[in-house]
Structures are given as C-alpha cells and as structure tokens.
Amino acid sequence: MSRSLPLHRIRAVNTATDSENKIHDDRIAAQYGFRAGLVPGVMVYGYMTVPVINHAPHWIERGAFDVRFVQPIYDNDPVVVRAEANDDQSIRVTAEREDGTVCAIATAGFRSSEPPPLIPEYPLPTDRPTPSRDNLIPGAPLGTVVATLDTLEPHRLLQLSNEILVRNFKLGPWIHARSEITNFSAARVGDVISARARIHDRYDAKGHEFLVADVMLVSNGRLLQTVRHTAIYRIKTRN
Numbered sequence: 001m002s003r004s005l006p007l008h009r010i011r012a013v014n015t016a017t018d019s020e021n022k023i024h025d026d027r028i029a030a031q032y033g034f035r036a037g038l039v040p041g042v043m044v045y046g047y048m049t050v051p052v053i054n055h056a057p058h059w060i061e062r063g064a065f066d067v068r069f070v071q072p073i074y075d076n077d078p079v080v081v082r083a084e085a086n087d088d089q090s091i092r093v094t095a096e097r098e099d100g101t102v103c104a105i106a107t108a109g110f111r112s113s114e115p116p117p118l119i120p121e122y123p124l125p126t127d128r129p130t131p132s133r134d135n136l137i138p139g140a141p142l143g144t145v146v147a148t149l150d151t152l153e154p155h156r157l158l159q160l161s162n163e164i165l166v167r168n169f170k171l172g173p174w175i176h177a178r179s180e181i182t183n184f185s186a187a188r189v190g191d192v193i194s195a196r197a198r199i200h201d202r203y204d205a206k207g208h209e210f211l212v213a214d215v216m217l218v219s220n221g222r223l224l225q226t227v228r229h230t231a232i233y234r235i236k237t238r239n
Contacts, residue, residue: 001086001087002084002085002086002087002092003084003085004082004083004084005051005054005055005083005084005085005091006051006054007051007080007081007082008047008050008051008080008081008083009078009079009080009081010047010050010078010079010081011076011077011078011079012039012043012044012047012073012074012075012076012077012078012079013039013043013075013076014036014037014038014039014040014074014075015039015040015043016037016040017037017075019040020166020171021166021171021173021174022172022173023037023038023173023174023175023235024037024038024039024040025037028173029173031238032173032235032237032238033238034072034074035074036074036075037074037075038072038073038074038175039072039073039074039075039077040159040162040176041067041069041104041175041176041177041179042155042158042159042162042176043155044067044069044073044079044095044103044104045065045067045104045106045154045155045158045179046153046154046155046158047079047081047095048065048067048081048093048095048104048106049065049108049154050081051081051083051091051093052065052083052091052093052108053154055083055085055091056091056110059108059110059183060154060183060186061183061184061185061186062110062111062183062184063108063109063110063111063182063183064108064109064110064111064180064181064182064183065106065107065108065109065179065180065181066106066107066108066178066179066180066181067093067104067105067106067178067179067181068104068105068106068177068178069103069104069175069176069177069178070102070103070104070105071097071101071102071103071104072103073095073097073103073104077097077098078097078098079095079096079097079098079103080095080096080097080098081093081094081095081096082094082096083108088109089109089110090107090108090109091107091108091109092106092107092108093105093106093107093108094106111182111183111184113182115184115223116216116223116226118196118216118218118221118223119141119196119197119198119214119216120141120196121144121194121196122141122142122143122144122196123143123144124143124144124145124167124168125143125168128167128168128169128170129169129170130169130170130171131169131170131171131211131233131234133202136199136202136211136233137199137202138199138200138201138202139198139199140198140199141197141198142164142168142196142197142198142199142213143164143167143168144194144195144196144197145160145163145164145167145194145195146192146193146194146195147160147163147192147193147195148190148191148192148193149187149188149189149190149191149192149193149219150189151189152187152188152189157187157193157217157224157225158179158181158227160193160195160215160217161179161195161197161213161215161227161229162176162229163195164195164197164213164215164229165211165213165229165231165233168197169233171233172234172235173235174231174232174233174234174235175231175232175235176229176230176231177210177230177231177232178228178229178230179227179228179229179230180227180228181225181226181227182225182226182227183224183225184223184224184225184226185222185223185224186224187217187219187224187225188219191219191220191224192219192220193217193218193219193224194217194218194219195215195216195217195218196215196216196217196218197213197214197215197216197229198213198214199211199212199213199214200212200213200214200228206236207236208232208234208235208236209232209233209234210230210231210232210233211230211231211233212228212229212230212231213228213229213231214226214227214228214229215227215228215229
C-alpha cells in the first residue's frame with residue numbers, strides 16, 4: 001500500500017547561467033536540441049527532497065535517494081513534485097512539468113549499511129585534462145575539493161559532486177544524469193567539507209559518453225554523504 005504526500009509546487013530557476021558548463025546557456029543548449037539552458041540537476045534534486053524531508057526529517061541523517069534525470073527542466077517552468085510513501089518506508093518521487101511530463105524519477109529510503117572506508121584525499125591537477133577513454137580509469141583517484149558549507153539546502157551538498165568533476169577535468173557542455181545518494185550524518189553550517197572521489201566507471205550509451213564517480217563528503221573525519229554520481233561528459237551531437 002502507498003499513500004500520497006502533499007504536492008510540492010515550485011517555479012524552476014536556472015541558477016547556472018554563468019557556469020563554466022555551457023549546457024546551462026540558452027545558445028549552447030540549443031545546439032544540442034534543447035529549447036533553452038537546462039536547470040541544474042542538483043536544483044531539481046533539491047526540489048524533490050522537500051516532501052521527503054517534510055515527511056521524514058530524520059532522512060537527513062540516514063536517508064538514501066536514487067534520482068535519474070530523464071527530461072530537461074527550463075528556467076521559469078512550473079514544477080510539480082509528487083511523492084508516495086510505501087509501507088516498506090520507501091518513497092517514490094517524481095518531478096514533472098505542468099503538462100505532466102516526468103522530468104526526474106527517484107526512490108528515497110533509509111540506509112541499512114555501515115559507513116564505508118573513507119577515500120583518501122588527493123591533490124587537484126594543476127592542468128585539468130580533457131576526459132577520455134584513456135584517463136577515465138575505474139579506481140583512479142580524483143583531486144579533493146574543500147569547501148565551507150554556507151547553507152543546509154540539500155542541493156548544496158550534491159553540488160560538491162559536480163564541483164569535483166569540474167575541478168578535475170576540462171569539460172565542455174555536460175549533463176548530470178543520475179545520483180545515488182546515501183546520508184550518514186547531518187551537515188552543519190560552517191562545516192569544512194572535504195569532497196573526495198574516485199572514478200567508478202566509464203561507458204557509452206545512445207551516442208553519449210558517460211562517467212561515473214564515487215564521491216564522499218567528509219567533515220573532520222565524519223562521513224556526511226556518499227554519492228555515485230553519473231554524468232554525460234560528451235553529449236551526442238545533432239545530425
């Protein structure tokens with residue numbers, strides 16, 4: 001059995017128009033067949049966590065969230081977030097445009113695993129390489145990103161997974177495709193976070209080239225979150 005949670009409605013904002021990732025720029029996004037710059041996936045994830053946290057505030061400390069982004073959301077789009085709580089404590093969440101188009105699909109729940117061993121810290125590259133089949137090697141470490149947390153909004157933690165990719169590679173336009181998130185401890189404003197990562201996989205699908213990174217967010221030796229973060233680092237060009 002499942003029951004519907006209160007709808008969450010919000011108007012999307014493209015917060016990354018000045019980003020190095022030009023898939024958020026209207027002109028560049030149009031070259032790949034989109035009608036405008038894409039609203040960042042981390043923001044869509046943030047919208048989707050609202051009904052989950054309202055329903056189960058302890059999710060922040062031991063929750064899980066597996067989200068896939070399947071259609072773009074654009075600046076100023078009205079977004080409807082629907083969530084259904086199931087008897088097994090899982091929560092199905094969708095983010096939809098006003099016309100009913102499902103743009104993101106997620107399953108939220110609660111972890112049962114113990115914290116994994118911490119990924120060591122590694123220095124950032126002095127000269128970022130362009131990602132390729134040759135340097136996206138499973139198990140290869142990525143340089144560590146350090147940041148001071150200035151907000152408890154869930155999207156800010158996930159943004160650090162994006163920042164790891166940007167600080168380690170010279171990327172062209174790229175797309176956030178999926179994140180598998182597990183929370184181990186609640187973050188606090190002012191926490192100095194060490195975002196560490198290694199390459200998990202690289203593969204091709206539907207003409208796109210994907211990379212997958214395993215990310216850990218650590219503050220003073222305390223594990224906050226792990227993320228298996230999937231991105232299209234080379235987007236299929238239009239014919």
